[in-house]
Amino acid sequence: MNVNRFQIIASSSHPHYRDLVRGLTKAAWPEFMLHDAVANENWHELLDSFADYQLAMYDVENNRAAAMANGFPLRWDDTLENLPDGGWDWAFAEAVRNHKQGISPNYHCAIQVVIHPDYQSQRLSAPMVKAVRGLAKSKGLNALIIPVRPSEKSKYPLISLDDYVTWQNEEGLPFDAWLRVHVRLGGRMVKVCHQSKTVRGRRAEWEAWTGLKFPQSGRYVIPDALVPIEMDVEKDEGIYVEPNVWMVHFPA
Template identity: 30%
Template sequence: MPDTDPRAARPGEWASLAEVPSRLASVRAVESQQVPPFLAALTARHRDHLDRVATATQLVRLDQRSEVLAVVRAVPVTWDGTAAGAPAGGAGDGVDRATTAAEQGDADTLAVLDVTVAAAARGRGIGRGVLAELPRLAARLELSRLLVLVRPHGKRHHPLVPFARYVAATDASGRPRDGWLAACWEQGLHPVRPVDRSLRARAPVRDWEGWYGRSFPTSGPYLVPGAIKPAVIELERDEGRYREPHLWMAPVAALAQRHVEPATLRRPQDAWRRSLAAAGLVVHGRRHRERD
């Protein structure tokens, strides 16, 4: 299929799949490089759906050779700027809300569900550049608010640490220890709402064995490479289950409620944890709890 607007495919620029449909195969190739490998396989249905019905908000960053450097999966939704109003079900809920918003014609927010950087380009700060561009991309689509679903990628190295405790970990300056959370925070995104079951996936045991080249001798939780928490294998049901918690974040300007600003604190180092608490995620000693 030829590109509908060749000008949108100029090297080094952003374009939507509606403008450059010929890049779809490249998008799929970039997303297939995800870690863990089952993420691409188990979210394929949602991606296929978005490629059919929401091409205007499936965005690609092209390099100087017009190859896909980064992919932003996003949908237009309606959001009131409150924590309670953010999609409680994470990515799947965002896709469902986009359908409703399209039917009602009242979308006002660009909900970013996923950001993927091509494997060969990782480690060059491209993800931070994408984050900086998101407000402009939302404005380009005539959407006044921005909401970003954040997966703390570094947690794959600490899959047994509770999500709330990991997310709240900071360095001496108060900066989140997770690199992707830190990048979002430094770009002015604030925590809005934690989602315990943002990504939910089920597949037959044979699929899990194929993805990881190993057998599962008994039912129970298993640590699998790239996952941010254990997967659960149930041989009796011939099923492997996995669910990931994520964190919605947004610019302060998008929030309807007052939020924590570093300048208002006696200790600026406390800003991240205070912002998490305002979003309903609190850590107490060795225990943690997440509140909607």
């Protein structure tokens, strides 16, 4: 990474943060992932309540955000091995609840680290994860926890994530590129969270989001999904329940 070109900025300290990151999430994710009810209800809290925890990688030369990391502090007093199966959705709702009730946090949870498609393959992922890990340390929190979405799992939607995370490359590192980034930086895979994100929609909505047709009830493989969706034509409802991987990074 060119340190003169790319700078880590925080929403709480950069006056144009909102403008710089606008549209980055939409550019980085498939359309259906933007319709998680927990995210839609609470997304404003990221900047309203947790501004110190929102980072971006600023491309000085082109005056735009190349990457972004979003997260929040939360309280977890059990072991990491018992982190909830609800993953992403649980963490977001819990952090908001903690904040509103004045509960002191002890972990930093990142819910996304995204690289703009124009900047992928420029080795920006590791510096962003390091920045988020450093933020957790600067706040005096126990560790950084992340419900990680494996980047290549969508190529193998019929394989369980429990099996997928055991796959390794020739170096004995995780087969998945995004999991590999975390492990190389000292991250540890804790467990699979099987119900990390839930997206519900009517059949017409799923057809608009995916460009596919769903003539009958059943399980369907859709582009960019980690697992199939369940479509119930009679109820006019499709449900996607995405598993992620709880990863922990202790302060370096």
